[in-house]
Amino acid sequence: MGYRVVVVGATGNVGREMLNILAEREFPIEELAAVASSRSTGDEIEFGETGKMLKVRNIEHFDFAGWDIALFAAGSDVSKVYAPKAAAAGCVVIDNSSFYRMDPDVPLVVPEVNPEAIDGYKKRNIIANPNCSTAQMVVALKPLHDAAKIKRVVVATYQSVSGAGKQGMDELFEQSRNIFVGDSSTPVKFTKQIAFNVIPHIDSFLDDGSTKEEWKMVVETKKILDPKIKVTATCVRVPVFVGHSEAINLEFEEEISAKQAQNLLREAPGVMLVDKREDGGYVTPVECVGDGATFVSRVREDSTVENGLSLWCVSDNLRKGAALNAVQIAELLGRRHLKKG
Template identity: 65%
Template sequence: MGYKVAVAGATGAVGREILRILAERNFPADEVVALASSRSVGREVSFGEDKVLKVQNLETFDFKGCDIALFSPGAEISAKYAPKAARERCVVVDNTSHFRMEPGVPLVVPEVNADAVYKARRGIIANPNCSTAQLVVALKPLHELFRIKRVVVSTYQAVSGAGKDGMDELFAQTKGSFVHDSPDIAQFTKQIAFNVIPHIDRFLEDGSTKEEWKMAVETRKILDPDIRVLATCVRVPVFIGHSEAVSIECEKPVDLEKAWEALRRAPGVVVQDKREDGGYVTPIESVGEDPVYVSRLRVDPSVEHGLAFWCVADNLRKGAALNTVQIAECLAERNLLGPHSELWKKHERPLEPQ
């Protein structure tokens, strides 16, 4: 017997990718419902190679009878409608930032902390920020081996992290540069074509940005509350694929061969690291792929017990849609879906709408 699955935000880039991945991975669904705002009602979205779903209205949809809802409609919309779904004993996996640091809402990357799904006592599980998701997948085996104390990470984040409008702006500015058009700047604070912007999300009082704060607090919530994290998040003129240059400081002496071997064995990681021209992975090679790719692994001589590496992943897949579906698979494998599952037996009062 399969499940009834709702996908909220089904017309967006991540929503469409969720539908594609549900079909690719043969998630055990008897029925899949595509939801979006009232202006998208009646539009058609693809589900797999030969199925088309007509979009229904999220605002009026009755979640009673749904087993799981995969949300990616924007933080304010999730804040309103995710608790509505949870009150009907429909487990919500939310891809927005709204619930990530809420008490009682686990923040899950299945390769790292899959059993945290049991802690979803309020019916909602959060998907982390895309840059955090790939980082913790690479950090997990190294943390188990050497106990990480500190992480310094610089990100090179694709414009798709800002949605379809961000991708359209890069395309328009790139095309316009060849005919000497003045760049139209709307989605980013400066021209993104042929440029890099060390600013993602809003600035905080300490000079960091909200994106950098997210990486720090989310890494600690998922992996270990004692790890110190310094992030510098940069938007780059790449359509899809986030890259990260990472340096870690560990409690134990690092062994390069053991690090390589641990990463090669780690779920969700592919090591491609040859010390030669082209012996590493770049973001364009990660597009449409599921793993987090690790390259440029080397000892960091600037700190005691230091290690450095480069990692790349498709931010629309592992950073968002794939991780969301993997959480759904974790719930299904543990029999935590359905109104009579163990999850609801220990259920606390669901989150109230905001």
Template identity: 70%
Template sequence: MTRIKRVMTHKAKSRGETLMGYKIAVLGATGNVGQEMLSILAERAFPADEVVALASRRSQGTEVSYGDRTLKVKTLDTYDFKGTDICLMATTGAMSAEWAPKIAAKGCVVIDNSSRWRMDADVPLIVPEVNAAAIAGYTKKNIIANPNCSTAQMVVALKPLHDAAGIRRVVVSTYQSVSGAGKEAMDELFTQTRAIFVNDALVNENFTKQIAFNVIPHIDDFMEDGQTKEEWKMTVETKKILDPKIKVTATCVRVPVFVGHSEAINIEFERPISDEEAREILREAPGCLVVDKHEDGGYVTPIECVGDYATYISRIRVDPTVENGLNIWVVSDNLRKGAALNAVQIAEILGARYLKKAA
């Protein structure tokens, strides 16, 4: 019996209950995020009696890893969700639009990683370190939304600072890895990089321009006002998760990094806050890890955050050009805190506070 399961069972026995484990489905189990979900469920010893890997028909029978076990992927079309407690979805928005309501209608709570349900008023949009209490709203549709990867790590860093000094305005520039665009995008970066060294022709399929040794100030579709959908997501999701009064403007850039998103964030506060105060607040904040030395290498870069759970914060300094201004540098593994880890954390709270299976 895993350590977490032992602890839960001990607490249950003290109340005269016997807790059972959950049945979990991971939909999109063959993709980058789905595989991370399976890995994190195992790493964190999620109290599951059964974990089912699901994908489309073309992936049926594919093997995926779940801790030290191997799972054979089952097809979504023929899987019966009755009796499944939680479904972690790592699919497209179109697939989520079709399947999430069907799955939820079977009594299975959907935790969706796509953008489809994030701005639905009846669906809670959750980052556990920021607004865990809002999970209670899942009963309206039996669906909980995971935010955009760039939003998730930013609000983890902003929340404790907002509580301390009240954030008025945020200006953020992102440096987002290609893994945020999927496995094919990662393959394109690798292929283009190799092609440059061997003098082969470069092919752009997943990006509008060459990504190897380049940066592209364009993520998702352009909107009428000139911003991209990714930039819009950061604005509206931050307002829904953290505070609707905060003004947010973003410039989202794809960079030739395989995993790990970075963000340069300029924050204007309502009340004075020094860099040292901010540093101490963030050191104590859940999910945050401060690495901020004023010396060569005294900061965190994307390659150092890969495989970790934390949201790293560096380069904390006063912005003297605005009243009550600070600059911070935020880095996180986008496949983990930006997607899979956040979903598993939601599932942990959902199980512990709301579902509470008892025999």
């Protein structure tokens, strides 16, 4: 016996990836509904590579009563209105937007890092999925923090355009093509040209000069991993279609060598260590696409601080950064609480 599952925002990048991953991981499903806005109502979408086609239903008229789990991938505006309705109808919401992440009554969960946090879902019947950059970072940091207690994190991200949705991917493609043929490349989705460029600006600016994306990494890391950790982030959009990268500098309370860190990361759940000190002995975004792992490379000691390490972290942002983590939360929910299938 399986679950009755709803994917909200099923026609978007993350929603489609959720359908793919549900099929790939053979999540126990009794019935599956693809839900989106009125623009997509009646369209058909494939359930992974199963060959099964789902007719898209209109969220405005969808009744969540009797459904077990709803995976939301439609943005904060939709989650704000419809997640409470689904939750009130008895359907557990796993929300990919930022809207509920910092709600003290909503657990923010990365299953490899803080699985026990999911037990608090009954307060609101909602579980939050973290920001894509936060998710991959905390997977890499968890085993190191357990071993030597991280005091401070300094991270610079190199985030792909798929983090800005289909519009972001289309803009990179169109601008790249236009530049090659000599046409103009006026920015629309991004604030500046993204093709052959980098933009140190993701989401809106806050009063202190940081961006909301940077703020998310700070507060979400504290909520998921440890409120005592100090975090500073610089988030940059780069001309890569899929896959976020991070250069992470860590300061620990206790001594930890690069060798110890490598050994811990090699055994850590969700982490794939690829760290050969030779040409090509590291992972880049192109190589992580379609994989669920958080890849770690370039682990080395930082002699400028006491007990310091630096490392490179790469992951498919549509997968571990969004869809895969949501499905893993659903699996964890099933094992710990819903007990079907």
